[in-house]
Amino acid sequence: MDGRVSGPADRLELVAAIDLGTTSAKAVLMNASGGRLTVEAAADCGYPLLAAEPGWAEQDPDQIREAAEQALRQALQALAGRPLQVLALSFSSAMHSLIALDGQGRALTPCITWADQRAAEQARRLREDETLQGLRSRIGVPVHAMLPLCKLVWMREQRPQLHREAACFVGIREYVMRGWTGRPCRVDPSIAGGTGLYDLQGRRWDAEALELAGIGADRLPELAPAAWIDRQGLSDEAAERLGLPAGTPLVLGGADGVLANLGAGAVQDGIASVTVGTSGAVRAAVSRPAADAEGRLFCYELGEGRWIAGGPVNSGGVVFRWVRDKLFPGIAEEAERKGMDPYSYLVELALQTPPGADGLLCLPHLAGERAPHWNEDARGVFVGLSLEHDRRHLIRAALEGILYGLRSVLEALRETAGPLREIRASGGLLRSAPLRQMLADMTGLPVLLTDTAEASSVGAGRLALEALGRGGEAAPEVPITDRREPDPAAGLTYDRLYGIYRPVFGRLAGTFRELADIQRAGADSR
Numbered sequence: 001m002d003g004r005v006s007g008p009a010d011r012l013e014l015v016a017a018i019d020l021g022t023t024s025a026k027a028v029l030m031n032a033s034g035g036r037l038t039v040e041a042a043a044d045c046g047y048p049l050l051a052a053e054p055g056w057a058e059q060d061p062d063q064i065r066e067a068a069e070q071a072l073r074q075a076l077q078a079l080a081g082r083p084l085q086v087l088a089l090s091f092s093s094a095m096h097s098l099i100a101l102d103g104q105g106r107a108l109t110p111c112i113t114w115a116d117q118r119a120a121e122q123a124r125r126l127r128e129d130e131t132l133q134g135l136r137s138r139i140g141v142p143v144h145a146m147l148p149l150c151k152l153v154w155m156r157e158q159r160p161q162l163h164r165e166a167a168c169f170v171g172i173r174e175y176v177m178r179g180w181t182g183r184p185c186r187v188d189p190s191i192a193g194g195t196g197l198y199d200l201q202g203r204r205w206d207a208e209a210l211e212l213a214g215i216g217a218d219r220l221p222e223l224a225p226a227a228w229i230d231r232q233g234l235s236d237e238a239a240e241r242l243g244l245p246a247g248t249p250l251v252l253g254g255a256d257g258v259l260a261n262l263g264a265g266a267v268q269d270g271i272a273s274v275t276v277g278t279s280g281a282v283r284a285a286v287s288r289p290a291a292d293a294e295g296r297l298f299c300y301e302l303g304e305g306r307w308i309a310g311g312p313v314n315s316g317g318v319v320f321r322w323v324r325d326k327l328f329p330g331i332a333e334e335a336e337r338k339g340m341d342p343y344s345y346l347v348e349l350a351l352q353t354p355p356g357a358d359g360l361l362c363l364p365h366l367a368g369e370r371a372p373h374w375n376e377d378a379r380g381v382f383v384g385l386s387l388e389h390d391r392r393h394l395i396r397a398a399l400e401g402i403l404y405g406l407r408s409v410l411e412a413l414r415e416t417a418g419p420l421r422e423i424r425a426s427g428g429l430l431r432s433a434p435l436r437q438m439l440a441d442m443t444g445l446p447v448l449l450t451d452t453a454e455a456s457s458v459g460a461g462r463l464a465l466e467a468l469g470r471g472g473e474a475a476p477e478v479p480i481t482d483r484r485e486p487d488p489a490a491g492l493t494y495d496r497l498y499g500i501y502r503p504v505f506g507r508l509a510g511t512f513r514e515l516a517d518i519q520r521a522g523a524d525s526r
Contacts, residue, residue, distance in 0.1 A: 011083035012040065015464040016075070017457035018068050019092040019256065020172050022113065023047070025068035027075040028457035032087060032470060037461045039454055043074035050110065054520070055117035058110035061099050065176045069241050076243055086244055088229065090464035091253030092456040093173035095194035098148040100155075100166035101175075105184070108162060111172050112151055119150035120376055122157070126150065126212070127295075135208050140193060140200035140291040140299040142374045149196030152213035168219045171195075177230075177250055180238040186224035189301035190255040190308070200289045200299060226254040226303050229467040251460075251467045257281055258300050258308045259459030260426070264450050265478035267306060270421040272413065274406055274439070274447075276316045276429040282371075282409040283310030286417045296372035296412045309417045311371025311409040315402055317429045319364040320346065323398050328391060347434050350396035355441065355490040356497050357393045360384045362401035363504060369405070372412045373505055377516035383504060399435065400494075403442050404501050410443055423447045426455060433482065441490035442498070451479035
């Protein structure tokens with residue numbers, strides 16, 4: 001499919017969102033007529049996470065660029081035969097990645113992803129150093145191994161020659177854009193804010209963070225707004241690979257989570273966006289930088305006087321999958337015999353027990369936890385298990401444990417950013433109406449399901465419209481397909497149990513670390 005079509009007045013005018021995720025690159029083509037966005041075609045192409053050492057999580061940056069190119073070609077092919085024009089390409093990207101480049105823009109390292117834990121010790125030192133309290137408050141993001149700041153400290157200590165010889169350090173979005181234009185790319189405030197190197201209040205690279213990382217600002221991309229547009233556009237070579245005209249403009253875009261709020265219409269005060277896929281996230285727009293003094297939450301700049309505050313959680317759908325595959329390995333076949341989807345069957349079993357699972361709690365931290373605890377050593381726990389409990393209670397407790405984790409982030413968000421009036425839900429787990437009802441009951445807030453399956457891509461598309469001068473209003477109307485109101489009686493039960501749940505994590509933190517050390521030692525010996 002060739003995007004060079006022109007002529008007919010009824011041709012499709014499209015913006016293309018390129019979403020660079022953790023496991024795949026997606027291309028979403030959206031009709032830009034009238035300043036509103038409707039998805040016309042989409043395609044994705046996957047790539048693996050590589051672990052050269054225990055705890056590492058890397059990817060081949062050229063494989064990611066090629067996957068993005070393949071996805072865009074496939075999306076264009078889906079519209080073969082229809083006259084169209086791609087007005088601009090705009091980007092949504094996973095955060096916290098780091099790639100070292102030489103002077104010609106070639107990668108000296110793999111893409112070190114957010115999931116990489118090699119810098120855990122460096123992160124611990126930076127968290128515990130009392131002299132760095134000012135830095136931690138300025139950068140607006142909890143100090144964690146995922147941050148490029150910590151990865152650069154690790155590189156400075158463990159790979160000093162590489163650290164010295166690298167001409168610059170970028171994230172995966174900047175790498176792909178450079179590969180498509182042949183020019184160094186800029187970086188927007190949301191991706192910059194996820195590095196740990198950005199002063200959220202001063203809106204510049206932070207001098208103290210740069211000193212810790214051992215680099216100058218000249219070895220990082222130039223800062224620019226998310227709606228910054230490269231009007232020189234695609235190089236001849238990239239245009240040929242993509243089937244688009246040379247010079248097609250590129251819009252910088254931003255971080256996937258931040259753009260998801262924009263795409264879902266959750267950019268007004270008091271609206272929280274809750275997404276639960278494999279992992280989860282809670283976010284809300286605020287009108288001022290809302291750095292959390294306790295280091296529980298992040299805050300990233302969206303632009304135009306708006307910031308997004310919130311926190312990511314590891315314990316999402318991955319826990320539900322563990323319940324299905326490991327805790328009750330025969331349940332998928334049981335569901336099939338009943339003609340049901342396994343996850344729907346698990347929810348049906350859970351609903352056979354009352355709210356609170358008859359006094360059974362679950363801390364579902366099977367893969368460590370990020371917000372609000374930021375503890376890589378956190379582990380899963382059932383608390384209150386008795387002879388009266390059966391598999392239905394275990395399933396419900398695990399599901400409620402996921403939602404308690406989301407509530408803990410929401411409460412931190414209320415303390416930091418102000419009151420909330422509603423939740424907008426998205427992601428695979430919250431497609432379930434009973435789970436949305438549980439979330440409403442547990443938080444005391446109405447939960448609305450939005451018809452925004454491609455929220456991050458739509459957010460990137462809105463930035464493209466803004467950059468092109470075609471609208472892109474800050475708070476687009478988003479279709480609401482379902483609304484769940486909280487049940488006060490269930491809420492009282494959840495409030496009582498949440499009061500028991502909250503202190504358990506702190507009491508077990510030392511135990512988590514000891515057990516995690518034993519587990520790591522066992523993994524290293526195998």
